[in-house]
Amino acid sequence: MAKATKKQALGRGLSALLKDNSSDINSANDKNADKVVGSIIEIELELIDINPYQPRSYFNEEALRELASSIKELGVIQPITVRKLDGNKFQLVSGERRFRASKLIGNKTIPAYIRLANDQEMLEMALVENIQRKDLDPIEVALSYQRLIDEIDLTQEEMSQRVGKKRSTITNYLRLLKLDPIIQTGMRDTFISMGHGRALINVENTEDQLSIYEKIVQQKLSVRQTEQLVKQFKSGANPVLKSPAKKITTPKYVNKGLKTFSEYFGHKIDVKLSGDDKGKIIIPFHSEEDFNRIKKLLE
Template sequence: MAKALKKQALGRGLSALLKDPSNDIQSVKDKNADKVIGSIIELDLDAIEVNPFQPRTNFSEESLLELASSIRELGIIQPITVRKSGFNKYQLVSGERRFRASKIVGLETIPAYIRIANDQESLEMALVENIQRQDLDAIEIALSYQRLIDEINLTQEQMSERVGKKRSTITNYLRLLKLDPIIQTGIRDGFISMGHGRAIINIEDQKIQLDIYEKILEKQLSVRDTEALVRNFNVSKNIETPSKNTENQAIPNFVKNGIPVFSEYFGHKIDVKVSSNGKGKITIPFHSEEDFNRLKKLVEGAK
């Protein structure tokens, strides 16, 4: 406890140092820069602006409220990262969800790591750090990779080293950007998975892509079903779903009528498979740990 209090006091002391105009640190060579850079410092929320280079654009209001509740109970567990943009002014590099949730709670300060970076370095840091997150959707990741190529001039090989991903993985994400924008939105909103998108991208004609996308939604096709449909199109130029002997020959009406109820309750498009003997399986997707916990609470509340 004493160690924690000492660390907190140190953060407050450094905060005062940063508000002293005679100690305006702009470079790693400036006086006292070594005390500030890499340390956890309590910063005023009003002194921080969001990062215009932030690759993430979707922030679920429900998940932000859940995070705000956690912060209210436990405080900020992981500090945000900022860069100095002027005297007592900072710009987010990573941690925008924590920043937003802290404002919801009504906090005045937030623990932060301070870095010194120019705009290009800040963009690269924001993109690389956000790619590592588990709750970005596949299209957000793909857009981040594309920005590293377009704005930082990184090759796929260099990106592979920066983010610790295989080059083939990066290529698979980038290929998703060749999908029709409507399909990209479908991936972002969870109506189809990245696997569906990877199957559809083997069709160059975006009109046919959309026809296949609509078929996936209409018939609740799995990734394997979609791959078969695409193979069938490439051979016969026909997008009719290949016939199956044992699975989903005909989804009973009681199942069809129930799918929207389940989807609305869980907040996701669910996947239902029905075999020829009448037995079936319901698959409920989730997109992050927070999303999983949300689904868990729904189930617990229904007991």
């Protein structure tokens, strides 16, 4: 009992220390940093900002409700990880599902492990942790790998060491991003598997990819059947799937307008042309907050 009382008192002491804006902690050398960094304390949920580098863009609502029910019954078993910001503010490093689920049931605080990290470290930690998850779809994993290459400037060999995956595995995931966006969406929605996607990569023309993809979904083809179908297609044994390559030139007015769109939405906007003066405008988003921000722009 004495130990529990001491731990609670320590928690209150740290909370008071964190609320003291006169002693901001931004580096390991700052005053009281050794007392705060590495500690686990209860932090008010309203003081924690979502990680802007969170690569995960979709949270299953049903799974979130199940987690919320578990937290209501047993509490948060594993603390979230946050980084210290200026003043009495924090930012999520990992544990966004626990954070969201706690909010869902009306909790006011959550146990959190405090650490210091710069923006690049935040992004790398979020991406690497995300890749280790078991419930990610192949495209989410591939996008995380691609961001580590683009934004952290890691080579595939360096990334292999960081995430504990073979370089060939990383290459196979990255190749999925060459597939048509419709096929990538089909993989994310589990209409097809990564095995189907890897087979389709061997078809260069996107229109042909889509033709085979539609056949896979309609006929519920297995990966082995898909591999055979692609093999037949490439050898010319299945001319029904063959479609003449049609090059669609992006109109000047589209190229000119894309820059305006991109500046307005704060993201690189793309288009998918389907014919003369026809196509779709693709607006990407990277989190629920980003989605809501774009939604407000359209209201």
